[in-house]
Structure formats: structure tokens, C-alpha cells
Amino acid sequence: MADPNRTHQATPKRVREFRKRGDIALSRELVSAGALIGAVAALLACSSTALSAIMNFTRDAAFAADGRDNSWLASSAVRTFITAAAPALVGASVVAIVTICIQLGWPPALKGIKLDLARLSPLTNLRSAFGLGAAAKRTGTTLAKLVVISAIVALTLKAGIIPNAIEAGELGQVAWSVTKRALLVVVGAIALVAVIDYWLARRRMKTQMMMSADELKREHKESEGDPMVKSRRRQRAREMAKRRIAVTVPTADVVVVNPTHYAVALRYDESTDRAPIVVAKGVDEVAARIREIARKHGVPVMSRPPLARALHKHVKEGRPVPSNLFRAVAEVLAYVYRLRGGKR
Numbered sequence: 001m002a003d004p005n006r007t008h009q010a011t012p013k014r015v016r017e018f019r020k021r022g023d024i025a026l027s028r029e030l031v032s033a034g035a036l037i038g039a040v041a042a043l044l045a046c047s048s049t050a051l052s053a054i055m056n057f058t059r060d061a062a063f064a065a066d067g068r069d070n071s072w073l074a075s076s077a078v079r080t081f082i083t084a085a086a087p088a089l090v091g092a093s094v095v096a097i098v099t100i101c102i103q104l105g106w107p108p109a110l111k112g113i114k115l116d117l118a119r120l121s122p123l124t125n126l127r128s129a130f131g132l133g134a135a136a137k138r139t140g141t142t143l144a145k146l147v148v149i150s151a152i153v154a155l156t157l158k159a160g161i162i163p164n165a166i167e168a169g170e171l172g173q174v175a176w177s178v179t180k181r182a183l184l185v186v187v188g189a190i191a192l193v194a195v196i197d198y199w200l201a202r203r204r205m206k207t208q209m210m211m212s213a214d215e216l217k218r219e220h221k222e223s224e225g226d227p228m229v230k231s232r233r234r235q236r237a238r239e240m241a242k243r244r245i246a247v248t249v250p251t252a253d254v255v256v257v258n259p260t261h262y263a264v265a266l267r268y269d270e271s272t273d274r275a276p277i278v279v280a281k282g283v284d285e286v287a288a289r290i291r292e293i294a295r296k297h298g299v300p301v302m303s304r305p306p307l308a309r310a311l312h313k314h315v316k317e318g319r320p321v322p323s324n325l326f327r328a329v330a331e332v333l334a335y336v337y338r339l340r341g342g343k344r
Helices: 012-020 026-045 047-066 072-104 122-130 132-157 162-168 170-211 215-222 227-252 285-296 305-314 323-339
Strands: 006-008 254-257 262-267 277-283 299-301
Touching: 006 122, 006 215, 012 170, 012 277, 026 072, 026 122, 026 170, 026 277, 026 305, 047 072, 047 122, 227 277, 227 285, 254 305, 262 285, 262 305, 262 323, 277 305, 285 299, 299 323
Parallel strands: 254 299
Antiparallel strands: 254 262, 262 277
């Protein structure tokens, strides 16, 4: 019975967890139907070869009834069986494997087909076999299948062509035709039952994977992090940035701004720096704090939106300006030096 508290659809993470531990919608009816379809298809495709082998063996066996050495008959029977049955066995195996692989998906949930060691216990198997509930369910399912298949075969054979065939002397040909028709109809019915069973299995699994509000909230915290913790981390980062820029911005020669969103403080000392250095940078609140400290300590603030954005995006604090920005930075520094009368 579904948990009434689980009203939310499963998240991709929960689906992956179910697949990882092998909880998938795996329909045995679909595998059985696939095997039957493969066997019937192979049998019909190779029917002429199989019938020819059987007829040849029957003829040889009839001629061998004279009592002479018949030691070859056993090996001939094996060859005939292999010729007649091998295509059906191969077809059933291939289609069954393909059906299993389709249900396992990609990457394959191999645990979905891994044998449970408890199921290998004879005691467990006996309990399962003779348990009233399980036995009743299996018996009911089997009887329902037999009734459906028998009804389909009866309706197929009720075509009224067998008596005419007897009169025409074509019983063998018509019997094979009716058999093929019955096989196809039965396979179609079983395939329909298998598809319905697979749909029900997927529906049960979907219901089983549904989540409650608490589970959804807990998963969100595990995946994205606790919002309160993330908020505290951001607050600590802002405080550390404010303390850092309070020390580094006064050492700058100029602050380049966006003018409101970005601020980058630059320093260039010919005696120690091979290139201008970004000593501080920030956006929004931090940028406003950089501008405030710069004005307080007499550091020029210049509006150069493209340069400010480029420096903020491509240069880390404490790193030199890249060569492609040398010219723009040099023009700013030259302007600042002129304002100071050539003094740094």
C-alpha cells in the first residue's frame, strides 16, 4: 500500500539510488514473452529446414525397422533434434537477453538481476513454493493464462477448414497453416499480457520511489547544502574580504570602477613589480567598500567600465595584469601620474 505522506515525484538522484541498488521495474512476463516471440519467429523462419529434417529422420527410422544394425539411429535423432530445435533455442535466448537489457537500461542496473543468496536456500524455496499466498497467486496466474490461450486456440481452430482439407487430401499443409496461425495469435496475446505486466511493474516502482516532503527537503540539503550554512559562509567571506581590502586598497595607485558594480584596485611599483598588480577587487557591496576606502585614503577612482570588467573577470587578487591589458592599464596609470604632477 502506498504511503499517503509520499506525494512528490522522485528526483533524478533518488532514481539513480534505486537503480544503483538494483530496484528497477523488471517484468519476468516480458522476458518470457520475448523468449517465446524469438522462438516462434526462428521456428517459422526455419520451418522448412526443420520439417525436412524431421521427415527424413522419420523415413530413415521406418526403413530401419527391419531389425538390422540401428546404432546410427541415436546419433541421427540427436542431429535431427538439433537441426529442428536449435533455431528456436537461439532465437529465444537472443530475444530474452535483449529484453532484459532493455529493462536494465543504460548504464545497466546489474544488481537488478543479481541472485539473492536467500533465494538459493532450500528452506526459503520450500516456503515460497508451499506458501498459501504465493501458491494461490501462481496458480491463479497460470490458470488464467491457460484459459486465455485455450480459448484463442479453440477460436483459431474453429475456422472450418480442417474438414475441407481432409476431403482435398491436404491435411498436413492445412494443419501446419492452422498451427502457424494459432502460434501467432497466442504469441500476440502473451505479448499483450507481458506489456501490461511491464506497465504495472513500472507503475509500482514509480509509486515506490515517491518521496515525502521531509525526504525531498533532506535531499535538497544534502545536494545543495543547508541554506543557513551557505548564508553564514557567504557572510564570513564578505567579512574577510572587507578586512583584506582595508589593508590592500590604501597601497593602490588607482581604483578602476564600472562605475557601480565592479571595482579593481591596481598598484605599480617600478622597483618591485614587473607589471601592475591587482591588490583588491570586488562587486556590488565589496566594490562600494573599495571605493569608500580609496576616497578616504586619497586613491584616485576612475571610471573605465570595460577595463574594470576585464580585470575582475581575468585577474586574481595579488596577480599581475596580463599583457593584453597592459596598454589600457598603462594609460590609466599615466593619467594618474599626470594628475599628481609626475609623482607616484
